[in-house]
Amino acid sequence: MKAITFKGIQSLAYEDIPDPGLLDSTDVIIRVTAAGICGSDLHPYFGREQGLDCGTVMGHELLGEVVEIGSAVQRFSLGDIGVAPFTTNCSNCFFCRSGLTARCEAGQLFGWIENGVGLHGAQAEFVRVPMADSTLVVVPDGLDEGVALLAGDILSTAAFGAELAGVQAEDVVVVVGCGPVGLLSIRAALEKGARKVVALDSVVSRLELARRFGAIPVNFKTEEAFEIVMACSEGRGADCAIEAVGSPEATRTAAELLRFGGSLAALGVHTESHLALSPGEIYDRNLHYAGGRCSARYYMPAALKIAERDVALVSELISHRLPLSQGVEAYRSFAAREEGWSKVVLTP
Ligand SMILES: NC(=O)c1ccc[n+]([C@@H]2O[C@H](COP(=O)([O-])OP(=O)(O)OC[C@H]3O[C@@H](n4cnc5c(N)ncnc54)[C@H](O)[C@@H]3O)[C@@H](O)[C@H]2O)c1
Ligand SMILES: [Zn+2]
Ligand SMILES: [Zn+2]
Missing domain, CATH: 3.40.50.720 (NAD(P)-binding Rossmann-like Domain)
Structure with a gap:
């Protein structure tokens, strides 16, 4: 598949990498149809945040279609459209139960692999979503995908x-x-x-x-x-x-x-x-x-309601909807805060 990968400070690649597969019975694979570029992606991009492995797929804002399902997944079927919070969630640990889902004991941040441990990101054609039943949220029918995507991060934040x-x-x-x-x-x-x-x-x-x-x-x-x-x-x-x-x-x-x-x-x-x-x-x-980090999974149901109600206004902040192949150039413009650039949604 094609993906935007981290190569070093201010260095990204649009390249072919192997497709993700199911690793756990609670995983699903999503065919990504919308992936955001977030200000948080700029911290490793500029080297302010360190430790990200070379080759990691960037991005933690993701929406798309379920195309493969682990045997233990119950809430999702093939063809469902789901949006993920930027970290995965178990829904069972102390922190998930108390609403601090950002600090789930089993949680992982999409797009962060350090010393070989972690999870690839969403700026790719496919992404593996662990603990899918408690991480993914179904997108309301007919809601603009770019706007629904924002519920998983910045609307919640x-x-x-x-x-x-x-x-x-x-x-x-x-x-x-x-x-x-x-x-x-x-x-x-x-x-x-x-x-x-x-x-x-x-x-x-x-x-x-x-x-x-x-x-x-x-x-x-x-x-x-x-x-x-x-x-x-x-x-x-x-x-x-x-x-x-x-x-x-x-x-x-x-x-x-x-x-x-x-x-x-x-x-x-x-x-x-x-x-x-x-x-x-x-x-x-x-x-x-x-x-602190937003507990996006906790806020998402309310954020999706706001997305539905304010779809016209919220979509105004999406300045660019671009194919994945233009992602590397899009990072440059977003990172430079060029006039006219705000939220970028990549559409693999
Ligand atoms: N807490 C969370 O869970 C969470 C979630 C998402 C994003 N974030 C963080 O939120 C921040 C903003 O994200 P974004 O996507 O809007 O990023 P962004 O980089 O697009 O926006 C930052 C804005 O701040 C402006 N700015 C820079 N210095 C300033 C100053 N001294 N005074 C006033 N404005 C200034 C810039 O011109 C820019 O428009 C980032 O640090 C990001 O990592 C945190
Ligand atoms: Zn973010
Ligand atoms: Zn948890």
């Missing part, structure tokens, strides 16, 4: 972010970063009743999307975010901040825009060794800080 930040009705919320995750976080905050959402980025086309998604867009390179947030919050600062970048600068920006007692939800994947805030700053301003 945005809902998680608004919850983690504790967004409540009438809150003023800051979203730092208007990539696909930040854009959907704007919606998730408004869904929770936020009075105003101020969204920061410097990519003009992404700021325009932020406006479409209901935020006050702020170009943090040319505008005074601090003044704008203060003006929106009676001079106090934002109640909550959702950081959707994954850099120390973004952490600092989010914290500086918060009021005393405000809460910061870090959705960005961070690879630096220390938090960009000191314990003293947190103490002196009574800040709350939380972060």
